Amino acid sequence: MRSRIVIVGGGFAGAGVARRLERLVPDADVRLVCPDDHSLYLPLLPQVAAGVLPARAATVSLSRRLRRTRLVPGRAVGVDPAARRVVVETIDGRREVLGYDRLVLAPGSVTKVVDIPGLREFGRGMKTLAEAALLGDHVLGQLELAAATTDPAERERRCRFVVVGGGYAGVETAANLQLMTASVAGRIRGLDPALVRWHVVQHAAELMPGLGTRLSEDTHRVLVGRGIRVDLGTGLTVVDDTSVTLSDGRRLETATVVWTAGVAPSPLMSHLGLPTSHGALVVGADLAVPGRPEITALGDAASVPDLVTGGDATCPPTAQHATRQAPVAAANVAASLAGRPTTPYRHHDLGLVVDLGGADAVAKPLGIGLAGLPAQVVTRGYHLWALRAPGAMARVATNWALHGVGGSSSVRLGLTTGSGGLVELEHLDDYLSAEQAGAAAGAVP
Template sequence: MSRPRILIVGAGFAGYQTARTLARLTRQKADITLLNPTDHFLYLPLLPQVAAGVLEPRRITVSLPGTLPRVRLVLGEADADGIDLDARTVRYTDPEGESGTLGYDRLVLAVGSVNKLLPVPGVAENAHGFRGLPEALYHRDHVIRQVELAAAADDPKSCAARCTFVVVGAGYTGTEVAAQGQLLTDALVRKQPLREGIRPRWLLLDTAPRILPQLDEKLARTADRVLRERGVDVRTGTSVKEATPGGVLLSDGEFVESRTLVWCVGVRPDPLVESIGQPLERGRLIVDPFLQVPGRPEVFACGDAAAVPDLNKPGEFTGMTAQHAWRQGNVAARNVAASLGICSRRAYRHRDLGFVVDLGGVKAAANPLGVSLSGPLAGAVTRGYHLAAMPGNRVRVAADWLLDAVLPRQGVQLGLVRSWSVPLDTASPELARMPDDGRKPPGHVPKQSPRRAAEQSTPSEGES
């Protein structure tokens, strides 16, 4: 008798943990296949540190073949209309454009989320998101380049504009990007002084009345104080009304001249789930407390793309956070195994154990087990949490932190990621976009804004 086939689509927090736990539970009693566009799991919470040059990119990427030895990895992306629930097949496209089809007896959808877009004029053309490694590498090169161009500029107005960096969205990501970015640019200008009276300026915008609105108010106040002391211009109740190549028009009517707009307003479920034809809740696939799709007992979903009932808050769904995704992966794996008669199933229920926000250097805000912390102690707890949560590379990450504490950062561009390679409107932020036709010359650039066209002529657009 053939072994049951389990197919997991996506290797983010939910998908990776599902695969790892299933491999342990089934003990080779099932064939487990993981479909993912990359060969690694990306530890997203440390992405701002990659953009700031604290960590090397490979530190936050955990090899799938290296850590999931009993799981078959298939490189590719599920096609937009490629999931056939009746035929129990998933059609995909691999990195070289070839198509394939995978069959399954159990399907776990863990496709995650992508950048959340708002109908703000000019944002799609002039902003960049912060959901994948290519975006972080582009961001680091771009920031370094702007400082270098500003240091050489004769025009004070141009110098100030290049050294003004606008971050929209003061949640986890936006707050950490602004905090780490301010430290990076301050370090850069110590080696390349700007014109007298000009210093790097970071703006952090959010329509909410305070930053980190999803966190305890005390933690938010701590983060706000650290950012303001560092020189970050925090503006709550404010957002972008229009974005142009030369700057952004704010909702209060002020025009800020800038060459950098980082879009961190949140995430939306991967649009792949919309094509399945099952009930959705704000773009998320509705599942029951056991993470099964109603009417499809062989299909499970978890992570950001799944609307999971919050049993601690009746009538609500769990948030789109890494904590939920990681723990849902465990429960999904157990329930898939239970459907094969290996163990008993379990409903998903989770109580938050606290949150951490890394503010760069030794500063952080944290509330482990509800105890609010700030300063170096919070910094130590935050880094300890990340080391414990990472499924690999702990020694390498710790070594990079130690080196960053005692050595100056390397402020160099490597030119690995072009602006047009990381569009804001993409269903695959984990991959850098390539020209549609491989026969086009290297200088060919897809449709882009004037600012991006200008950037294309510069020698570098990426880093590690």
């Protein structure tokens, strides 16, 4: 009988496992549960929002890369580990149950939403392709509405954009979108470009602490030099449909609040009835769940021991680790099916890159701090290499070249979908407990 392997998550971690299993276990029945027929390269989302890249450029097709894996178009909303079944909600709203002999969990992460009044209703995220595209459309729409109104207060409110979170996602989002609005505002009749203001609100004492003090300060200088207000040591306390209130008591009138203050493992992991750490499924160094060797987890949703750092350290939730865990996970799943010993995951961090748009970037490859054009060369070179797919690499490089020659060609596409809020677009409230998943599985014919 063919071994049944179910992989949850079509990102670079899950897709990488599927691709390798096709070679390692060619006779297995491999199914990949993913709502979209693509892997999304998250670091390019700010450039999608800013119109530097089209949405497709940040994706790698799954159906083109996977030959024998069956794609299941939906989201895993529950798992019954005792019965070895996964409950899938397909993209048309139906429930489907998949049995497995081996389960690989790589559902990634979602925006970490904290209990701030109004955040769930009025905050916008930057974790999905839909969120990035809608945010870009929304920002352009605010500029158009500002130009059309005769109310000075409304014009000022629509021209103020607040990004909460001074980590990599928040800084890149603010930096890239600021360049877009600076270019577009000058072309809109009746709108003074000087009215457009961007704010970055960061609770920590510096931007992107993981990059080190010098590069953090370099980033701060770039943002401030562009007119972006950076509020360090400041938090968000209240959001409503017309303003935000900060921890220092200030109230900023705005129609745009982008929440990038951290990520959390997929809610699926906390619904399995298995041990978690800060929401991530606890696994051993071989990526298998202790006591449940048939379940493997990797990427942002797994708490993986960092053998290089040692002690109680776990691998950070970065694309770099997720991508490199994939071949280890695939090899260990194949080994477990064949009764062979598994191997541990070990990887030396290669550093971090941050694209600030234009010729500006900061990077720390192999511990070497870079800023400006040298950092931008390293940053974009790394992104192209990380895509791993010739077609995707060509699309991204071509669009970078076109943008470099022709400048911003951003245009509002008229995209609408519900509220556009992060809770709706990231499906944060749709998951079942292990008991509920068991009941749901039993109810599916």
